[in-house]
Amino acid sequence: xxxxxxxxxxxxxxxxxxxxxxxxxxxxxxxxxxxxxxxxxxxxxxxxxxxxxxxxxxxxxxxxxxxxxxxxxxxxxxxxxxxxxxxxxxxxxxxxxxxxxxxxxxxxxxxxxxxxxxxxxxxxxxxxxxxxxxxxxxxxxxxxxxxxxxxxxxxxxxxxxxxxxxxxxxxxxxxxxxxxxxxxxxxxxxxxxxxxxxxxxxxxxxxxxxxxxxxxxxxxxxxxxxxxxxxxxxxxxxxxxxxxxxxxxxxxxxxxxxxxxxxxxxxxxxxxxxxxxxxxxxxxxxxxxxxxxxxxxxxxxxxxxxxxxxxxxxxxxxxxxxxxxxxxxxxxxxxxxxxxxxxxxxxxxxxxxxxxxxxxxxxxxxxxxxxxxxxxxxxxxxxxxxxxxxxxxxxxxxxxxxxxxxxxxxxxxxxxxxxxxxxxxxxxxxxxxxxxxxxxxxxxxxxxxxxxxxxxxxxxxxxxxxxxxxxxxxxxxxxxxxxxxxxxxxx
Numbered sequence: 001x002x003x004x005x006x007x008x009x010x011x012x013x014x015x016x017x018x019x020x021x022x023x024x025x026x027x028x029x030x031x032x033x034x035x036x037x038x039x040x041x042x043x044x045x046x047x048x049x050x051x052x053x054x055x056x057x058x059x060x061x062x063x064x065x066x067x068x069x070x071x072x073x074x075x076x077x078x079x080x081x082x083x084x085x086x087x088x089x090x091x092x093x094x095x096x097x098x099x100x101x102x103x104x105x106x107x108x109x110x111x112x113x114x115x116x117x118x119x120x121x122x123x124x125x126x127x128x129x130x131x132x133x134x135x136x137x138x139x140x141x142x143x144x145x146x147x148x149x150x151x152x153x154x155x156x157x158x159x160x161x162x163x164x165x166x167x168x169x170x171x172x173x174x175x176x177x178x179x180x181x182x183x184x185x186x187x188x189x190x191x192x193x194x195x196x197x198x199x200x201x202x203x204x205x206x207x208x209x210x211x212x213x214x215x216x217x218x219x220x221x222x223x224x225x226x227x228x229x230x231x232x233x234x235x236x237x238x239x240x241x242x243x244x245x246x247x248x249x250x251x252x253x254x255x256x257x258x259x260x261x262x263x264x265x266x267x268x269x270x271x272x273x274x275x276x277x278x279x280x281x282x283x284x285x286x287x288x289x290x291x292x293x294x295x296x297x298x299x300x301x302x303x304x305x306x307x308x309x310x311x312x313x314x315x316x317x318x319x320x321x322x323x324x325x326x327x328x329x330x331x332x333x334x335x336x337x338x339x340x341x342x343x344x345x346x347x348x349x350x351x352x353x354x355x356x357x358x359x360x361x362x363x364x365x366x367x368x369x370x371x372x373x374x375x376x377x378x379x380x381x382x383x384x385x386x387x388x389x390x391x392x393x394x395x396x397x398x399x400x401x402x403x404x405x406x407x408x409x410x411x412x413x414x415x416x417x418x419x420x421x422x423x424x425x426x427x428x429x430x431x432x433x434x435x436x437x438x439x440x441x442x443x444x445x446x447x448x449x450x451x452x453x454x455x456x457x458x459x460x461x462x463x464x465x466x467x468x469x470x471x472x473x474x475x476x477x478x479x480x481x482x483x484x485x486x487x488x489x490x491x
Contacts, residue, residue, distance in 0.1 A: 004018075004022070005018050005019060005022065005288060005289070005290065006018055007288050008231060008232070008287070008288060012231070012232040015288070016160075016279075016282065016283060017160070017161065019282060019286060019290060019291065020041075020161045020162065020282065021161075022290075022354060023040070023290055023291050023354055023355050023356070024038050024039075024040045024041070024355065025037070025038060025040055025041030025044070025161075025162075025278065025282075026038055026041045026161045026162060027161075028161070031166075031167075032159075032166070033155075033156055033157075033159040033165055033166035033167075034165055034166050034167045035161050035162070035165050035167075037169075037275070040299060040355065041162075041278060043299035044278055044281070044293070044297055044298075044299060045169065045275055045278060047201075047296070047297045047298075047299065048197075048201070048202075048277055048278070048297060049149065049171075051197060051201050051296075051297075052171065052193075052197055052273070053147075053149075053171075055193050055196070055197060056147050056171075056173065056193070059145075059189060059193065060143075060145050061145040061146065061147045061173060061175075062145065062146060062147070063146075063147050063148060063149065064146050064147075064148055065148050065150065066124050066127050066128055066131065066148060066150075067121075067127055068120060068121055068150075068151070069092065069118040069119070069120065069121070070118065070119040070120075070121050070124070070126055070127045071116050071117075071118060071119075072091070072116055072117045072118065072119055073116060074119075074126040074127060074130055075089070075119055075126050077126065077251040077252060078125070078126070078219050078247055078248055078251040080218050080219050080247075081125065081126070081218045081219035081247075081248075082218075083218060084217070084218020084219065085122045085123070085154075085218060087155075088122055088154040088155045088156070089119050089120070089122055089154075089155065090119070090120040090153050090155055090166075091117050091118070091119060091120070092114065092117060092118040092119075092120065093113060093114060093117050094108050094109065094110075094112050094113055094114060095112050095114060096108075096109040096111075096112035097109060120153040121150075121152050121153065122152055122153060122154045123152060123172060123270075123272075124148065124150070124152075124172055124174070125174065125219065125244075125248055125270055126248075126252075128146070128174045129174075129248045129249070129251070129252040129254060129268075130252050132144065132174075132176055132252070132254050132266075133252050133253060133254045136176055136254055136255075136256050136266060137256060137257065138256055138257045139178050139256055139257060139258055139259050141256065142176060142177060142178045142256060142266065143175060143176060143177045143178070143182065143186070144175060144176040145173070145175045145186070146173065146174050146175065147171055147172070147173040147174075148171065148172055148174075149169075149170075149171050150169070150170065150171075150172065151167055151168065151169050151170075152167070152168060152170060152172075153166060153167050154166065154168075160279075160491075161279070162275055162276060162278045162279035162282070163236075163276055163279040163491050164276075164491070165275075168274050168275050168276070169274060169275045170272050170273060170274035170275065171272055171273060171274075172270060172271070172272040173190060173269070173270060173271045173272065174268070174269070174270050175268065175269045175270075176249070176254065176266040176267070176268055177266060177267045177268070177269075178256070178258065178264075178266065178267070179267060180245070180267050182267065183243055183244075183245075183267035183268060183269050184222075184243050186269045187222065187224055187241045187242060187243040187269045187271065188224065188241070190224075190241040190269070190271045191208060191224040191225075191226065191239075191241045192208075194206075194226050194238070194239035194241065194271075194273060195208050195226050195239075198226055198228065198238055198239070198277075198280075199407065200296075201294070201296045201297055202277065202280070202281055202284075202294060202296075202297060203284075203285065203294035203296075203403060203404075203406040203407035203410060204228050204238065204280060204281065204284045204285075204407075204410060205228070205229075205407065205410055205411040205414050206226035206227060206228050206238055207226065207227045207228075207437070207461075207462060207464065207486065208224070208225075208226055208462075208464070208465045209224070209225060209227065209461070209462025209463050209464045209465050209486070210222055210223060210224055210225070210462060210463050210465065211223040211224075211225055211240075211460075211462060211463075212446075212449055212460050212463065212485075213446065214446050214449050214450070214460075215459065215460060216242075217240060217242045217270075219242075219244060219247050219248065220242035220243060220244050220245075220247075220270075221243050221244065221245040221247070222242070222243040223240055223241070223242050223243075224240065224241040224242070224243075224465075225237055225239065225240045225241075225461075225462050226238045226239045226240075227437075227461045227462050227486070227488075228280055228284060228414075229284075229413070229414045229417060229436060229437060229488070230280070230283040230284060230491070231283060231284065231413070232283070232435065233417060233434065233435020233436045233488075233489070234435065234488065234489050234490055234491055235437065235461045235488035235489070235490040235491070236276070236279070236280050236283070236490065236491045237461070237490065237491075238273065238276070238277060238280050239271075239272070239273040239277075240271065240272065241269065241270075241271035242269060242270050242271060243268075243269055244267075244268040244269060244270060245267065245268070246265040246266070246267055246268070247268070248268050249265035249266045249267070249268055250265050253265075254266050279491075281293070281294075281297065284410050285379075285406055285409075285410060286356065289353050289354065289381070290353055290354035290355065290356060291354065291355055291356025292356050292378055292379055292406065293356035293357070293358060293378070294358075294402070294403050294406050294407070295358045295359075295399040295400075295402055295403050296403055298334070298356065298357060298358050299334065300334055300335070300336045300352075300355075300357050301333050301334045301335065301357070301358050301359065301399060302328060302333055302334070302335040302336070302357070302358070302359045302360075302361060302395060302399075303335070303336045303337075303338055303348075303352045303357045303359075303360050303361070304321055304324070304325070304335065304336070304337045304338065304360075304361045304362075304363065304373075305338050305345050305348045305349065305352075305360065305361070305362050305363075306318070306321065306337075306338075306339055306345075306362075306363055306364070307345045307362060307363065307364035307365075308364065308365070313365060314339060314341075316368065317363055317364075317365075317368060318337075318339060320363065320368055320388070321337055321363065324361075324373075324388065324391055324392065325337055327391075327392035328392050328395060330392070331392055331396050333392075333395065333396065333399065336357075338352075345362070349362075349376075352378075353378065356378055357378060358377065358378050358379070358399060358402055359375065359376070359377055359378070359395060359398060359399065359402075360375075360376040360378070361373045361374065361375055361376075361391075361395075362374040362376070367385075370385075371387060371388045371389065372385050372386060372387055372388060373385070373386055373388055373391060374386075375394075375395075375398070377398065377402060378402075379402055379405060379406050379409075380405075414436075414437075416436075417434065417435065417436025417437060418436060418437045418438075418439060418486075419434060419436060419437070419438050419439065420438075420439045420440070420484070421438055421439070421440050421475065422440075422441075422472070422475065423475055424475045424476050426475075427440055427456070427458075427475055427487070428456055431456055431458055431487075431489065435488075435489065436488065437461065437486045437487070437488050438458070438486070438487045438488065439484045439485070439486055439487075440475045440484055440485065440487060441470075441472040441473060441474050441475055441481035441483075441484055441485075442460065442474055442475075442476075442481055442484075442485050443474035443476070443477050443479035443480070443481055444481065445477075445479075448474060448476050448477055451476060452476060452487070456489075457489055458487045458488060458489050459487065459488070459489075459490055460485050460486070460487055461486045461487065461488050461490060462485070462486055463483075463485050463486075464483075464484075464485070464486065467483035467484070467485075468483060468484075469482060469483060470482075470483050470484055471483075472484070
C-alpha cells in the first residue's frame with residue numbers, strides 16, 4: 001500500500017495529498033473547500049483535543065459554547081478586526097426556501113430576507129464579548145477564562161486538506177482580566193501550553209516568538225506564536241495567542257468596578273489551535289512509506305498480527321496473545337489484535353505501516369514454540385525478536401524511546417535548517433536552494449517587510465522571544481537593526 005505513494009523528493013505536495021487520503025485521514029467533500037475527517041483522522045484530533053483540554057483546565061479555563069451565527073453589526077464594532085476578516089466571511093441573508101413556481105427545483109424565498117444578515121463565525125471574539133458584557137460587573141467576576149471547541153468558516157479560495165479548508169475545527173480561548181499585566185501573562189501562559197503540547201505530545205519542535213505588526217491577528221496589540229518547520233523547508237504556524245488590550249472591551253463596552261471603586265474596561269486575550277495541527281504532524285514526521293505517528297497521539301499504539309494457517313493455529317495463537325493484550329491495556333497502551341481472515345499478514349503489515357502505527361507485533365507458529373514475538377518499530381523500520389515474557393514492559397519502554405527519538409530527529413532537522421545571512425542576495429539564495437528558517441536583520445518597517453514578501457514570497461515568521469542583542473544592518477535597506485528575525489516561506 002505505502003509503496004504507491006509519490007516520493008517526497010519528487011513532489012512533496014503530491015506526497016502529502018496522497019498520504020492524507022490513502023492513510024484514511026480525510027477526503028474532499030461535496031462542498032468545495034471542505035473536508036470529511038474520517039474516523040482514523042478524527043481519532044488523532046480527539047487525542048490532541050483531550051491533551052489540550054486537560055492542559056487548559058489545569059490552568060483554570062472552563063469550556064462553554066457560543067452561537068455559530070454573528071449579527072453583522074457585531075463584526076463592525078472593532079474596525080481592525082472586521083478589516084482583517086471581511087474578505088473571508090460567509091453571510092446568511094435568508095431563512096427559507098420554496099419550490100420554484102415553474103417546477104425547476106428549490107429556490108430562495110425572497111420574502112424571507114433577514115432584517116440583519118448573519119455572519120457564519122470566522123472567529124468568535126465579537127459574539128463572545130457581547131456576552132461577556134452581561135457576565136462581568138465587578139473585579140470579583142475576574143479573571144474570566146473561557147474556551148470553546150467549535151467549527152469556524154473562512155472562505156478560502158485555495159484549500160488543502162487539514163492545512164487550509166473553508167471550514168475547520170479548532171478551540172478558541174477568550175479571557176477577561178482586571179489588569180494589563182494579568183492579560184499579558186495569560187497570553188504567555190497559553191503560548192507555553194501550546195509549545196509544550198507541540199513538543200511533548202506531537203514531537204514537533206517549535207520556535208516561540210511574536211508576530212510583526214503586519215502579521216498580527218486583526219484587533220490584537222501583540223500576537224505570540226509557535227512556528228514549526230516541515231520537511232520541505234517551509235514553516236507552519238502551529239498556534240497563536242493574542243493580547244487584545246482593551247480593544248474589544250471598549251468596542252462592546254465591557255466595564256467592571258475595580259477594587260478601589262473606579263470603572264474600567266477589562267483587558268483581554270484570545271488564542272487558538274486547529275485541525276491544521278494534524279497537517280503539521282503528518283508533514284513533520286512521515287516518510288515515503290506513509291505516516292509516522294508519535295506514540296502519544298497514535299490512535300493505535302500497538303498492533304498484533306497473527307501469522308497462521310487454519311482455524312486451529314489461529315486459536316492457539318489467540319490464546320498466546322490474550323495475556324499480552326491484557327498486560328498492554330493495563331499499562332494504558334492502546335492495542336489492536338488484527339485477526340481478520342479477509343486479509344493476508346503482508347497486506348496488514350503494509351496497512352499499519354501506511355497508517356503509522358508505532359509498534360507492530362507479529363506472532364506465528366515458530367514464535368509460539370520459542371515464546372517470542374517479532375517487534376517492528378515504525379519510525380526506524382527496525383525489527384527484533386523479543387521474548388513474550390515481560391513484553392508489556394518492553395513495549396511501554398519502547399514507546400517512550402520512540403516518542404523521544406521522533407522528536408530528536410525533527411529537532412535535528414529544524415536546527416540544521418536555521419541559516420544566518422547578512423545580505424539580501426545570500427537570503428534569496430538560501431531561500432531558493434536550502435529553505436528552512438533564515439535568520440536576518442530587518443529594519444522594523446512595514447514597507448521593508450512587504451517588499452521582501454512581494455519579491456521572495458518569504459514572511460517574517462516570528463521575532464524570537466527575548467531576542468539576543470545582535471546589532472547589525474537591515475539586509476535590504478542597510479538601516480540599523482538591533483536583532484535578527486526569522487524568515488521563511490510558509491503554509
